[in-house]
Amino acid sequence: MNELFGSSRAARRITSTLAWLCYLFLLVPSLIVIPISFGNPGQIEFPPRQLTLDLYRQFFTDPAWWGSMVQSLLVAVATTLLTLLLAVPAAYALARSRLPGRRGLQGLFMMPMLVPVIVLGLGLYLQFSSWGLLDTTAGIILAHIMLTTPYIMVSVLSGLKHSDIALETVAAIMGASRVTIFFRVVLPQLKAAIAVGALFAFLMSLDEVVVAYFLTGTQTMTLPVKMFSSIRWELTPVLAAVSTLLTVLSLLIALGIIALQRKTEASS
């Protein structure tokens, strides 16, 4: 029974019509790129009149597109690994110490989530232009580490909250060293939380456009920046192929995260 509406049929019907219109509005734009991507390479066409793989061929043979994809993947992988390396130990220290000022530090690590990206983009642009880091891969990776830190932080901190602290105490009492405890007791319990955070960070970096638009140039252009200028200036149908590839990738990552979260919920 549907208590929320009382027993009014009319109310229920109106709400469900409105809801379905909204589902369509949210769903269609994400999915419509798929059929377009198999269509006419000359213009954006829906429904496509012929089915071809021409747009994918164009994407994979044009170094401007393909190269920016490789650059994006490289930046996203490097960002994810380096953020993990920095953020997991930091999260552990925040959760398992009584250092004064750790709340303030936690606030600092969460801050990139709260500051408008355009402000960060401008600040980094001003800073990197005097540090000589503009249009370098190192520069964009540094910026992305900063941007993805809060997401890994949130995930790992919640993993630490749910992990069994008694195991660590027992290991300590039995004489295990700090390092042994971290690698043998803490990390194994955090596997899922770390994986969720890593997938999030990877996707964030892969899709990030505003900061990358300020910091990259012709040498280091990432895929989102290339897409941004393409949508702005030429609106080529190749965009449909790129969009389809990205959507499939996002979906796989989303499914991975959901599956991992289910698993941790089931085991805790």
Next chain:
Amino acid sequence: MASSTSASDLGPGTALLLLAPLTVLMAAILLYPLGVTVWTSVNNGGFTLSAYADLAQSTLFLKVLRNTFEIAIGGTLMSLVIGYPVAMHLAAQPPTRRTAYLIMVMLPFWTSILVKSFALVAVFGNQGLVNQLLGFLSGGAIKLPMMFNRVGVILGMLNFLLPFMILSILGSLLSLDRRLILAAETMGAGPLRIFWRITLPLSMPGMIAGILINVTLSIGMYITPALLGGRQDMMVANLVDFYTRQTLDWTAASATAVVLLVLSGLLVALLGRVRGAAGLSEAGA
């Protein structure tokens, strides 16, 4: 929490060692550039607030500020009006079906904003799906310009904002005690009255959180107005970019960015208070 299990606590030395690298990085790549921005905005051969005074008199800045508020508030209100019935629909579903519908709501959340922008142009643009259909139905008489203008920005904004609004309201609706509704119904209240007197007031915390999240997110929007709006729809973030790249006026760009930073800081603080008060910790998750 861990007050009794001191054996698993890290000493201050170890903790510092583990925290130091990330702290240094955040100081260098987050705090420092923010500092540089603030400094650039007030430094013109010495401390001066002239950049802010100039902004306050610039017709461009004032128009952009008005655009930003109009679009952010208009988009948020529309997202509330559209999102509310969707949240009610979701709340009324049995759990398994709700999960299936939620995936549809979450899909845009997972999709790259560039993919969505491109797709919206393909659907609502002049040669897009909707206009093709309208042209076909009307024999070419009707063509609605829905992209590269205010309508385009609002459509893009809604596609981005709705999931956050829906999830916030859904959180409140799911925690609502449904026996209240049954009781009201037993005593003869009609559906409208139940909605106004019970459902709506009790979902207020979720609505307020959703509104604040939406305004905060939309006030700093850059991509959507740049790709789906026209020249007339520039928002504050686009103005920062305009000053940086077009006029190369870094002082004005920084001052504009600081204004945006303060505005969104106020909204985030407000959101923190509301969430704290309502005990909502993960409305956006």
